[in-house]
Amino acid sequence: MSDPTLHGYFRSSASYRVRIALALKAIPFDQSPVHLVRDGGEHLKPAYRAINPDGLVPSLTHSVGDQTHVLTQSLAIIDYLDEVYPEPPLLPRIALDRAYVRSVALQVACDIHPVNNLRVLKYLSGTLGITDEQRSAWYRHWIELGFASLEKRLSVDPRVATLVFGDTPTLADLCLVPQVWNARRFDVPLDAYPTIVRIAGHAMSLPAFAAAEPSLQPDAEPPPHSA
Amino acid sequence: MSDPTLHGYFRSSASYRVRIALALKAIPFDQSPVHLVRDGGEHLKPAYRAINPDGLVPSLTHSVGDQTHVLTQSLAIIDYLDEVYPEPPLLPRIALDRAYVRSVALQVACDIHPVNNLRVLKYLSGTLGITDEQRSAWYRHWIELGFASLEKRLSVDPRVATLVFGDTPTLADLCLVPQVWNARRFDVPLDAYPTIVRIAGHAMSLPAFAAAEPSLQPDAEPPPHSA
Structure with missing residues (x-):
């Protein structure tokens, strides 16, 4: 079994989730960056479409024996990694706790993230012709709506400690930190979400989360406002 | 362990997914309908917010011993049901096959469904003031984009038979059919997606899928165009 290759983009939060999982499990991996903006988007070109017809990042290619498998969808990739490289586990042992962790992850992955995906923002600006201001308001709206209910939930759940589930990194933290x-x-x-900010801050102090941070990736670019 | 209660809405496709899972596993359950339209939406009222602060459906309440647990997020609920009521399993045995099934499910649950969620459509019409025609075009766009890549994938994957994974209902079919x-x-x-249509058609011929169909639910209403 050779090292897997992550086809992602430094700023893609779905790629970021998978990088954290790989780092937590200390799985060596190669990165094959796919630039989502340059040249109209490398993810839409034939070279990447041959790997993932969706044109979405991330994908993980993984050779087992003489076969190369292509895995897509960040949460499916993370579940796969958790099954094939079980230590440390990214889900709790008890079914009800697993459901809790999964539901926090899905609140981010289904309710917040997709609505603010790059292709959605492009449709809003391009096809619907909304202004930059409307686009920023849209972006904030879905994060604020999602974070408000997540904060309400996490601020009272007894399972929350330094992280979403006690002090053990789980799938939930992997989704929360990139968001x-x-x-x-x-x-x-983010002042209205102290529990979320505290959890993300603690997670970022852990080496695996820190190593996955976008600015440290091989394809990272300086932020547009910097010199 | 008493029968679980599903808090859902007949037309909500996330509720529909959970109904299929419950039916496949022959789990007796009660339904507590939450009307998403009437009175500005029962899901936004305190009674339902007390169950799920998100105000999203479905939720599943489940009493184990003297405790009532509230589960949210359809895919987390389905995973929980699959763990607690393991027969028949909704995921294949082999990790790579599980990743395949999960990724098809997530293509629907993350890439298509959230962008066309009721609250997103409301924001487009209300806050952004788009026309009904633009709203329909938006709705179609995300289904067509998602189905096109799903069709491309399913039409060549050797694991596809009458259903997404052979002839066994899995999480993937549970997401595909409601979509x-x-x-x-x-x-x-849907002419451009023959594999998707064929799979959904076969699934709907199975009793569990048929029983979960929106028009058969206790809160079902006739379609707006009917007499």
Whole structure:
């Protein structure tokens, strides 16, 4: 079994989730960056479409024996990694706790992230012709709606400690941290979500989360506002 | 362990997914309908918010011992049901096959469904003031984009037979069937997706899928165009 290759983009939060999983499990992996903006988007070109017809990142290619398998959808990739490289586990042992962790992950992955995906924002600006201001308001709206209900939930759940499930990194933290990173990138104020901010802050102090941070990836670019 | 209660809405495709899972596993359950339209939406009222602060359906309440647990997020609920009521399993035995099934499910649950969620459509019409025609085009666009890549994938994957994974109902079919139902409801032409249509058609011939169909639920209403 050779090292897997992650086809992703430094700023893609779905790629970021998978990078954290790989780092937590100390799985050596190669990165094959797919630039989502340059040249109209490398993800839409034939070279990447041959790997993932969806044109979405990330994909993980993984050779087992003489076969190369292509895995898509970040949460499916993470579940696969958790099954094939079980240590440390990314889900709790008890079914009800697993359901809790999965539901927090899905609140981010289904309710917040897809609505603010690059292709959705492009449709809003391009096809519907909304203004930059409307686009920023849209972006904030879905993060604020999602974070408000997540904060309400996490602020009272006894399972929350330094992380979403006690002090053990789980799938939930893997989804939460990149979403907080996204929110900060788009200057969404986070004062109303102290539990979320505290959890993300603690997670970022852990080496695996820190190593997966977008600015440290091989395809990272300086932020547009910097010199 | 008492019978679980599903808090859902007959037309909600996330509720529909969970109904199919419950039916496949022959789990007796009660339904507590939450009307998403009437009175500005029962899901936004305190009674339902007390169950799920998100105000999203479905939720599943489940009493184990003297505790009542609230489960949210359809895919987390289905995973939980699959773990607690393992027969018949909704995921294949082999990790790579599980990743395949999960990724098909997530293509629907993350890439198609959230962007066409009721609250997103409301924001487009209300806050952004788009026309009904633009709203229909939006709806079609995301289904067509998602179904096109799913069709490309399913039409060549050797694991596809009468269903997404051989002839065994899996999480993938549970997500696909309600999405096809949605597409039909909004008159999205499906001729370009013969594999998807064939799989959904076969699934609907199975009793568990048929029993979960929206029009057969206790809160079902006749379609707006009917007499």
